Amino acid sequence: MDQWGKRVYNFARRYANDDHFANEVVQQTFIQAFEKLDQLKDPTKLQSGLYRIASNNCISQGRRLARRRQLEENGLIHTPDPANPSQVVERKELRDMVLKVLQMIPPEQRQVIIMKEYEGLKFREIAGILEASENTIKARMYYGLDAKRKIMIQNKLNKDLYYE
Amino acid sequence: MNKERIVDYLYGDLDDQARALFEQELIDNPSLSKECRETLKLLSRFSAR
Numbered sequence: 001m002d003q004w005g006k007r008v009y010n011f012a013r014r015y016a017n018d019d020h021f022a023n024e025v026v027q028q029t030f031i032q033a034f035e036k037l038d039q040l041k042d043p044t045k046l047q048s049g050l051y052r053i054a055s056n057n058c059i060s061q062g063r064r065l066a067r068r069r070q071l072e073e074n075g076l077i078h079t080p081d082p083a084n085p086s087q088v089v090e091r092k093e094l095r096d097m098v099l100k101v102l103q104m105i106p107p108e109q110r111q112v113i114i115m116k117e118y119e120g121l122k123f124r125e126i127a128g129i130l131e132a133s134e135n136t137i138k139a140r141m142y143y144g145l146d147a148k149r150k151i152m153i154q155n156k157l158n159k160d161l162y163y164e
Numbered sequence: 165m166n167k168e169r170i171v172d173y174l175y176g177d178l179d180d181q182a183r184a185l186f187e188q189e190l191i192d193n194p195s196l197s198k199e200c201r202e203t204l205k206l207l208s209r210f211s212a213r
C-alpha cells in the first residue's frame with residue numbers, strides 16, 4: 001500500500017503543486033478506498049479504482065480550496081502567515097515551471113496529462129479510470145497540451161518552443 | 165484536423181501508412197507542422213523532469 005500511497009501522493013502533488021493538498025488527497029483517497037475495499041480486492045481494478053477516487057478527490061479538494069480563497073479575499077476568514085516568511089514558490093527549475101503551468105490548465109485536461117506523462121498510463125487505461133472514451137481522453141490530451149504550449153509561449157517561459 | 169489523430173502522431177501510435185499521410189499533411193500545412201514541433205518539444209520537457 002505504501003507504493004500506492006506514493007503514487008496517489010505524486011499524482012495529487014502534480015495536480016496542485018502543493019504538498020498539503022497532496023497529503024489531504026492521499027488521506028481522503030485511502031479512507032474512501034478502505035470503504036470500497038470489496039470492490040478493490042480484485043488487483044486488476046485496484047489501479048483504476050484508486051486513480052478514480054484520487055481524481056475525484058483532487059477536484060473536490062480544489063473546489064474547497066477555491067472557496068476558501070474566495071472567503072479569504074472577501075475578508076470573511078483569515079489564514080495566518082506561514083511560520084517561515086521567507087518561504088517562496090520555487091522557480092526557475094524546469095520541473096517547477098512545467099508543474100506551474102500545469103496548474104493553469106482545466107482540471108479534466110490536467111488529469112489526463114499527469115496520468116499520461118507522469119504516471120505512464122496508456123490512453124486506454126486512462127479512459128477506463130476516468131470513465132470516458134479513448135477518443136475523449138485523446139482530445140483532452142490535445143487541448144491540454146495546446147493550452148500549455150500557448151501559455152508557455154505567451155509568457156515567454158520557454159524560448160526553446162520558438163522556432164521562428 | 166482530427167485532434168485524436170494529432171495525439172496519435174505525437175505518441176507514435178499511427179501505423180506506417182497513416183503516419184506517411186500525416187507527414188504529407190505536415191508538409192502541406194506549415195502551421196500544423198509548427199504546432200506539432202512545438203508540442204513535441206513541450207513533451208520532451210516532461211521527460212526532462
